[in-house]
Amino acid sequence: MTRSIDSLAVLSPFLAAAFREHGYTVPGLERALGQEAVSALARSDAAVVRRYxxxxxxxxxxxRLFVLGDALPRSVVTELLPEVDLGAGVEAGLWSLGDDGAVQALVDLRPVDTGHGTRWVFSDVDGSMVRTGTRPDHVLGVGQATLSLLRITPTSPAGSVLDLGTGCGIQLVHALESGETGTGTDITPRCLELAEATLAINAMEAELVRGPWFDPVAGRTFDRIVANPPFVVGPSEMGHSYRESGLALDGASRTVVSGAPEHLAEGGTAILLASWVERDDVDWRSHVAAWVPADGVDAWFLRRDSSDPGLYAWTWLTDEGLDPRDESTWKAADAWLDHFRDEGVAGIGFGYVYLRRIDGPSSVLCEDLTHPFEAGLGDEAEAYFGRTAWLREAAHRHGGEDVALDRTVFTVSPDVHLHVSESLAPTGPDGLPAGPATVVVERVTGARWRHEIDQFTATVLRGARTGALPLADLVILAGAAAGADPDELAAPVRRVVVDLFLHGFLVPAGVPGVLSPGAETAAPGGSSSADALDSAPSPGADG
Known part of the structure; x- marks a missing residue:
């Protein structure tokens, strides 16, 4: 039986039923097309995907119909989707009918797996797969930025979730897997239409409201906020709504980072993608830290990349389908780069921002995370906020951070390995390496942090692995073994210990919620942290 349907959302359940029947799912495509075609789809290689x-x-x-944009005969589409009336599909904006009766999709509709099995996502036609113009209100599908935000969002349960700038709705769908209720906002009606369809085809419900930034949720708070805002750094002219905000330079990222805290419930977390300008005369850390309110926030900025202006402009101009060989592209690049020059922009940084609502003065940590890391960065961030909360409370309880650290019995996280790295270059007068060996500690899970430490701190770490003595006693024992004054070494050791603690190397014994997820099973073969710290010296280790 066919039905007359006038919206994508109402049409969606019938599409989903047919997709399941025909194996239009993530594992179904792997079976039907093969892994090579699935890999080609991930890299937007339309030629190879079409071949298979x-x-x-x-x-x-x-x-072919919903990803490659091929026009298929009416009879084929009717057989594939018998519950969907062709005219209803036209009315809903799902497809168009040619004079020859061929059916051509007007949207991209494909299966994805965000970690909870197959979900289907509506978006506008993918310009990397189909030759098409990019409309100003283009609704982006599941691109690399989208996947990045999915990967770095915590997996822990949340009560209420806000997806700021929901776009096609994929973040909202993902958030509802762990959240009790969801709200998606967007300034573009087209986004809300496709987000509604994405929710419907996955049998999910959420609130969708229209408006800019946080205006639609004024006065409301949420347990979790996720946002992939239009963070492109450039002139203030509005181009494509999915990437350009109409705010000059990094105004969009600043607006979201500074505005999110007042919409977080106590203990709530925001997970944001952001870009920012980098200037020669201002440290990027100082620049982004100024976006954070003075009170009520723990903030963690992780810079993933920094691009020079020329590469950045080329990336986004080609993103909108412009040909670098055309004069119009040259002029657009000139305008963009002139703006950067006039504003003193030396580079553009991109990264992840985590915010936690707290009661007290704000703290901000900004650092680079340019190396590969394991899955679960969102859970790592929640453990980081657990550590900052513990340190703040312990300092208050003991009358100061130094006293709190000295009295704490630390143990070593099970995922910590220690290496001694020696240079093999014959730089000394006797032909042997000059200078002391470098001690490197690394975590083999989560963010996979690596720190260089001195031999004395390494001795303290080895002492901490038993979890038996407070830090002050470990410093005294290490000082005695080295023939050094522990009073002179205590302060520098505390500074390093705080850094190692915040990055999950050291853990207060018996304190829940501060050990990074996955650390317990991290060591190969189930070995303990003591085994890892006793590992043989590795002259070839990366120092």
Whole structure:
């Protein structure tokens, strides 16, 4: 039986039923098209995807229709989607009918797996797969920025979740897997239409409201906020709403970072993607730290990348389909780069921002995370906020941070390894390496932090692995073994210990919620942290 349907959201359940029947799912595409085609789809290689989709039955035909933009005969589409009236699809904006009766999709509709099995996502036609113009209110699908935000969002349960700038709705769908209720906002009606359809095809419900930034949720707070805002750094002219905010330079990121805290419930967390300008005369850390309110926030900025202005402009101009060989592209690049020059922009940084609502003065940590890291960075961030909360409370309880550290019995996280790195270059007068060996400690899970420490601190760490003595006693024992004055070494050791603690190397014995997820099973073969710290010297280790 066919039905007359006038919206994508109402149409969606019938599409979902057909997709399940024909294996238009993530594992179904792997079976029907093969891993090579699935990999090609991930890198937007339309030629290879089409090669395999042509002879892959119903699943391949649905890929051709909804991803590759191929026009399929009316009879084929009717057989694939018997519950969907062709005219209703036209009315809903799902597809168009050619003079020859061929059906061509007007949206991109594909299966994705965000960690909870197959979900389907509506978006506008993907310009990297189909030759098409990019409309000003273009609704982006599941791109690299989207995947990044999905990967760094905590997996812990949350009560209420806000998806600021919901776009196609994929973040909201993902958030509802762990959140009790969800709210999505967007300034673009087209986004809300496709987000509604994405929710419907996945049998989910959430509140969708229209308006800029935090205006639609004024006066409300949430347990978790996620945002992939239009963070492109550039002139204030509005171009494409999915990437350009109309605010000059990094105004969009500043608006979201500074505005999110007042919409977080006590103990709530915001997970944001952001970009910022970098100037020669201002440290980027100082620049972004100024966005954080003076009170009520723990903030963690992780810089993933920094681009020079030329590369940045080329990236985003080609993103909108402009040909670098055309004069119009040259002029657009000149305008962008002139603006950067006039504003003193030396580079553009991109990264992740985590915010936690607290009661008390704000703290901000800004650092680089340019190396590969394990899955679960969102859970790592929650453990980081647990550590900052413990340190703040312990300092208050003991009358100061130094006293609190000295009295704490630390133990070593099970995922910590220690290496001694020696240079093999014959730089000394006797042909042997000059200078002391470098001691490197690294975590093999989570953010995979690596720190260089001195031999004395390494001795303190080895002493901490038993979890038996407070830090002050470990310093005294290490000082005695080295023939050094522990009073002179206590202050520098505390500074290093705080850094190691905040990054999950050291853990207060018996304190829950501060050990990074996954650390317990991190050591190969189930070995303990003591085994890891006793590992043989590794002259070739990366220092």
């Amino acid at each position: 989709a042509r002879d892959s039955g119903a699943a391949g035909a649905l890929v």
